[in-house]
Amino acid sequence: MTDAGDFGFRSLTIDGFEISDSSDCYVIAEVGHNHQGSLTQAMLLFEAAAKAGAHAVKLQKRENRTLYTRELLDKPYDNENSFGATYGQHRDALEFGKAEYLELKDYAEDLGITFFSTAFDFASADFLADLDMPAYKIASGDLTNTPLLRYVAEIGKPIVFSTGHGTLDDVRRAHETVAEINPDVAILQCTAGYPADWSELDLRVIQTYRDEFPDTIVGFSGHDNGIAIAVAAYALGARIIEKHFTLNRAMRGTDHAFSLEPQGLAKLVRDLKRARMAFGQREKTIYPSEVPAATKMAKKIVARRELPAGHLLTVEDLALKSPGDGMPPYELDRVVGMRLREPLVEDQALTWEMLEPSEEGAGAQVGVRVSRMDGSTVPA
Numbered sequence: 001m002t003d004a005g006d007f008g009f010r011s012l013t014i015d016g017f018e019i020s021d022s023s024d025c026y027v028i029a030e031v032g033h034n035h036q037g038s039l040t041q042a043m044l045l046f047e048a049a050a051k052a053g054a055h056a057v058k059l060q061k062r063e064n065r066t067l068y069t070r071e072l073l074d075k076p077y078d079n080e081n082s083f084g085a086t087y088g089q090h091r092d093a094l095e096f097g098k099a100e101y102l103e104l105k106d107y108a109e110d111l112g113i114t115f116f117s118t119a120f121d122f123a124s125a126d127f128l129a130d131l132d133m134p135a136y137k138i139a140s141g142d143l144t145n146t147p148l149l150r151y152v153a154e155i156g157k158p159i160v161f162s163t164g165h166g167t168l169d170d171v172r173r174a175h176e177t178v179a180e181i182n183p184d185v186a187i188l189q190c191t192a193g194y195p196a197d198w199s200e201l202d203l204r205v206i207q208t209y210r211d212e213f214p215d216t217i218v219g220f221s222g223h224d225n226g227i228a229i230a231v232a233a234y235a236l237g238a239r240i241i242e243k244h245f246t247l248n249r250a251m252r253g254t255d256h257a258f259s260l261e262p263q264g265l266a267k268l269v270r271d272l273k274r275a276r277m278a279f280g281q282r283e284k285t286i287y288p289s290e291v292p293a294a295t296k297m298a299k300k301i302v303a304r305r306e307l308p309a310g311h312l313l314t315v316e317d318l319a320l321k322s323p324g325d326g327m328p329p330y331e332l333d334r335v336v337g338m339r340l341r342e343p344l345v346e347d348q349a350l351t352w353e354m355l356e357p358s359e360e361g362a363g364a365q366v367g368v369r370v371s372r373m374d375g376s377t378v379p380a
Contacts, residue, residue: 012186012217014158015114015134017055019186019217025234025272026219028160029054029245029265033094034256037083041247042100043107046115048262049245053269056114058137058242059104063123064091101131122151129155138174140164140192140221146177153181160240161185162221164192168208175213186240187213189233190221195258201229206236225258227268234275243268298324301335303344311340312358318350327351 011020019026029049035042042059049057064073073088083093096104101117108115118137119125125148128136136152138145138161152159159178163171171187178185189205201224209218219240220233230241244259260268286294299320307317315336320329326349327335335350339358344350 010215010217012158012184014056014116017114019239021237021239023239024276025238026056026240027054027265027269027272028056028058028240028242029260030058030221030242031245032058032060034244034246034251034259035059035094035096036251037094037096039096039100039103042096042104044247045245046104046108046111046113048247049265050108050111050113052262052266054113054245054265056116056135057108057245058116058118059096059101060118060120060139061124061128062091062095062120063127064088064095066123067121098127098131101127105131119148119152122148125152125155133157135160138162140166140190143170143174146173149174149177150181153178153185156182158184158186160188160219160242162188162190162192162242164190164221168212171209172212175216179216183215186217186219188219188221188240188242189238191223194223195225196223198224198229203229203233203236206233206238210237223258227260227264227271230268231271231275234272235279241268241272295323295325297322299329300324300326301329301332301350302326303346303348303350305346307340307344309340309343312360313338313340313355319347321347325349 009021011018013019014026017026029045029052031042031045031049035045046057068088068091073086075087077084077087077090082090084090105115114134116133116135116137117128118139119128120139120142125136135158136155138149138152138159140162142148143161143163143166149161159182161174161178163174175185175187187209189202189209191200191202193200201222203220206218206220209216217239218237219242220230220238221242222230222233223244230243233241243265245265246256246259246261248256248261299322302319302321304317304319311317313336315332318332318335320332335355337358337360338355340354341356342354344354
C-alpha cells in the first residue's frame with residue numbers, strides 16, 4: 001500500500017469514507033440521466049453499482065424552468081436520443097422530483113452505497129440540501145460559476161468539482177472560491193468530450209493539480225471508453241474516479257455509449273484495489289513466493305571436475321550451475337586463488353568450510369575472467 005510519505009498527506013471524508021493517498025480509490029458510478037426517467041431503472045442501476053463495489057452513485061439535478069432560456073426549452077428536439085418533442089419536454093422527462101429522490105435515498109441506504117447528486121443551479125442546490133445529501137458535485141460547465149460554487153460551499157458538505165474545458169487559472173479560481181469557505185473539496189481532471197479521445201485525456205494534469213493543491217484530493221472524471229485509463233490515473237495520484245454507468249450501452253441516450261456496464265464497473269473496482277496493493281512499499285523486498293523460482297533459476301558455484309584436496313582453485317576449475325542453493329556467483333572472485341581443504345567431485349557445490357586462503361593465490365582474485373566458448377574471456 002502506498003504510504004502518505006510517497007505523495008504527501010491529503011484527506012477528504014465523504015459519508016464516513018476517508019479518501020486519502022493510502023486509501024482505496026473512491027469510485028463514483030455516474031448514473032446521470034441513464035435511468036431514462038424511470039425510478040425502477042434507477043433502482044436497478046443503484047443495485048448494480050453497489051454489487052460492483054462502487055462507493056457512490058450520482059445523479060444530476062436541474063431546475064429546468066429556471067436553468068434554461070425559454071428559447072432553448074421550446075426548441076424542437078427530434079432525434080434518436082430524445083424523450084420529448086422539445087428540449088424542455090426532453091429534460092422534464094428525465095428529471096426526478098422529491099418523491100423519487102427520497103425513495104432512492106432510502107434505497108441507497110439499504111444497499112450500503114452513498115448517494116449524492118450534481119447541483120446545476122441554486123434551486124437544485126437548495127433541493128439537495130433539503131434532502132441532506134452527503135456531498136455535492138459541480139459539473140465542468142460550472143467551473144467558472146463562482147456564485148454557484150460559493151453558494152454550494154456554504155452548505156458545508158464535501159464538494160467535488162470537475163475541470164473540463166477549463167484553464168489552470170479557472171481551476172485555481174474555483175478552488176479558492178470553495179476552499180476559503182469549505183476546505184472539504186476535491187478536484188477532478190476531466191476532458192469534457194463525450195466521449196473524449198485518448199490523446200485528449202491529459203492524465204499528467206493530475207500531477208499538476210497535486211503539485212498546485214498539495215492539501216486537496218485529486219481525481220479523474222473519465223468520459224473515455226473502458227477501464228484502463230482510470231487505473232493509470234490512480235497510479236498518477238487520482239484518488240477519486242468517476243465513470244458514467246449504465247445497464248446497457250445500447251440504450252437510448254447520449255451517455256450510454258461511453259458508460260460502463262455492471263461487469264465493467266466491477267472490473268474497474270477490482271483493478272483499482274489491485275493497483276493499491278501492487279504499489280507496495282519503497283523498500284525492495286524478497287517475498288516467500290519468489291524463493292522456489294529464485295532457487296530453481298539462480299546459479300551456485302560448483303566444481304567443474306574432480307579436484308583433489310590441496311588444489312589451488314582457478315576459474316577453469318569452477319562452473320556456475322542451477323539450482324541456486326549454494327554459494328552465489330558474485331563470490332567467484334573471492335573463491336579463485338583459494339586452496340581446497342578436501343577433495344571435490346564434479347558438480348559439488350562449494351562452501352566456505354572447504355576452502356582456505358593461500359599465499360600463492362592471494363592476487364588471483366583481482367580481475368577474474370571467465371572463458372568464452374570461443375576461447376576469449378570476459379570479466380566474471
